[in-house]
Amino acid sequence: MSLINRQIVLASRPSAEPSADNFKLVEAPVAPLQDGEVLVRNHFLSLDPYMRGRMNDGKSYAQPQPLDEVMIGGTVGEVVESRNDFFKPGEKVVGMGGWQEYQRVGAHQRGALQKVDTTHVPLSAYLGAVGMPGVTAWYGLVKIINPKAGETVVVSAASGAVGGAVGQLAKARGCRVVGIAGGPDKCAQVVSELGFDACIDYKQHADVKSLSKALKEACPNGIDGYFENVGGMILDAVMLRCNAFSRIAFCGMISGYNGAPIPLTNPSLILVNRMKLEGFIVSEHMEVWPEALKELGGMVATGKLKYRETVAQGIAAAPEAFLGLLKGKNFGKQLVKLV
Ligand SMILES: NC(=O)c1ccc[n+]([C@@H]2O[C@H](COP(=O)([O-])OP(=O)(O)OC[C@H]3O[C@@H](n4cnc5c(N)ncnc54)[C@H](OP(=O)(O)O)[C@@H]3O)[C@@H](O)[C@H]2O)c1
Incomplete structure (x- = not known):
């Protein structure tokens, strides 16, 4: 049969x-x-x-x-x-x-x-931390944001498969790491389990101004690197807090996946702050997978990367x-x- x-x-x-x-x-x-x-x-x-x-x-x-x-x-x-x-x-x-x-x-x-x-x-x-999402986190952080110890890195969808790995990889590189996620439970886990320095619940902020104020408090030295998973209001708020020569890795823009327009309100900040913005698709960078998977696999096996x-x-x-x-x-x- x-x-x-x-x-x-x-x-x-x-x-x-x-x-x-x-x-x-x-x-x-x-x-x-x-x-x-x-x-x-x-x-x-x-x-x-x-x-x-x-x-x-x-x-x-x-x-x-x-x-x-x-x-x-x-x-x-x-x-x-x-x-x-x-x-x-x-x-x-x-x-x-x-x-x-x-x-x-x-x-x-x-x-x-x-x-x-x-x-x-x-x-x-x-399929997660030691798979495509983990390598995605690694590529955007290491190859685009390329953070130095002491810099501040922000990541949206911070409790997710990609976002959680981004923050922990950035912490391992000596950065201050701030997440943005939806709801108090996700934010609490991002800090207590994943070890981020802070996490902002974007659902508590009705507009860009309010979210940007919360980011200012969580990122007293401004933002040097942003790992973008969401787009829309979150991107606008982060850009207001970005430092000169900051880098944004465009990984995903999930708030627009069902077709809603997500315009960028202040593109002039890119020039004023001499920012680098770069999008990427992880499957187009197969050359980094072995190096990334080695670090991710080692961190999961030793309990340093939680998910x-x-x-x-x-x-x-x-x-x-x-x-x-x-x-x-x-x-x-x-x-x-x-x-
Ligand atoms: N470029 C690449 O090669 C590549 C590869 C893999 C993934 N990605 C992208 O990476 C991002 C994260 O992927 P993932 O697999 O790790 O998914 P995930 O973060 O595990 O799950 C998606 C999360 O997105 C958040 N979200 C959904 N709709 C939202 C909205 N309208 N506004 C704000 N947040 C919203 C939700 O978290 P909250 O509850 O916190 O809102 C949801 O849990 C996605 O944008 C994905 O497309 C890109």
């Missing part, structure tokens, strides 16, 4: 805020393996904000997610069957398995699966968990547990 693979496909494209109707759960039998192929049972599925962009049909840095195909996504799992000499059943792997329970990887796609060592790093962390996970149970829960991520319902890395 063949295995049944439960999958989530993109059923339709949202015009603004996505809903559960944009997704469909389907079942398909797993076909027998051909020579060179590997069958992986996905254990965890990663949900990430970039998936919202892929649901659109418009021009972007990446191709849109095709309709009626399995949603794109990072996965970790276990090889359960192999007709490929390089992979053996029982080995743990990370890959781009998508929103489905099983993943068949062809002989020519060997690079699509990486073996991972779970002796000191839990399997799920390869939190929000785990939804079962493939059918993926759409709601994803919609929650876009609304800030996640606390740390959003995962779906499949096994």
Whole structure:
């Protein structure tokens, strides 16, 4: 009897805020393996904000997610069957398995699966702190902000998968680190568990002026580096507190992902403060991944890099968990547990 693979496909494209109707759960039998192929049972599925962009049909840095195909996504799992000499059943792997329970990887796609060592790093962390979000944090902080000890670094979406790592990497480099996050619980965790010096609850501030005042208190020496995950009012407020020669790494602008305009109010500050602003896509910098993963893996294994996970149970829960991520319902890395 063949295995049944439960999958989530993109059923339709949202015009603004996505809903559960944009997704469909389907079942398909797993076909027998051909020579060179590997069958992986996905254990965890990663949900990430970039998936919202892929649901659109418009021009972007990446191709849109095709309709009626399995949603794109990072996965970790276990090889359960192999007709490929390089992979053996029982080995743990990370890959781009998508929103489905099983993943068949062809002989020519060997690079699509990486073996991972779970002796000191839990399997799920390869989708978070020791995976794409961790490397994203590392790239924006180290290669764009390039902070010196004693400088002040601010990061938005600070309790999230990327933001939490940014702050801890900056602390390890001797910086004063201030987070911005939504709600008192997230802010408390950012300070007490992740070790930030302060965290501002942006939901307590109705306008740029109020948020900028809070930033002035938390950053008495101004802001030298800003890791941008959100955009809009938060960016405007941070820019008012940026020092001369400050650097902003543009990683994400989640407040605009559903199409709301997020204009920049004071672009003249870029000139006045001789600021450097640089956007990046982490998958375009594969050359830094080994160095970044070495530092991140070492820090997780030794307990120096802390992270939190929000785990939804079962493939059918993926759409709601994803919609929650876009609304800030996640606390740390959003995962779906499949096994
Ligand atoms: N450039 C790249 O290569 C790259 C790679 C990975 C990720 N990213 C970007 O990095 C950012 C963080 O990603 P992540 O995976 O770590 O996600 P995450 O921070 O774990 O989750 C997203 C968080 O964004 C915040 N948020 C959502 N809507 C918001 C809004 N309207 N205003 C303010 N905050 C809002 C929420 O936190 P609060 O409750 O605190 O509001 C939510 O928990 C995203 O913008 C993502 O697109 C970029």
